[in-house]
Amino acid sequence: MNGTKVGTGNDVWLVKGTIGARDPVGLVFGYLDDFAACLDIANGLMLQFPSASYYCEYADQ
Structure with a gap:
């Protein structure tokens, strides 16, 4: 997101966890x-x- 927030709340990544990997698959806002x-x-x-x-x-992490 490079510090760009959508809306007024904290945007959240939906992440698919795999062994040794982190794959963001969706942004919830x-x-x-x-x-x-x-x-x-x-x-x-x-x-x-x-x-x-x-x-x-x-x-934003």
Whole structure:
């Protein structure tokens, strides 16, 4: 994101975790609570794809 925030909240990356790698696959923004929305998406993906690992992190890190 290079320090550019979308909207007024903290933008959040949806990250697919793999062994030894970190792959941002989506940017969550525009929700009242972007982090909670990201966690909902991550949990839904892990229910659909049990062998996958997803997590969320703030984009300004």
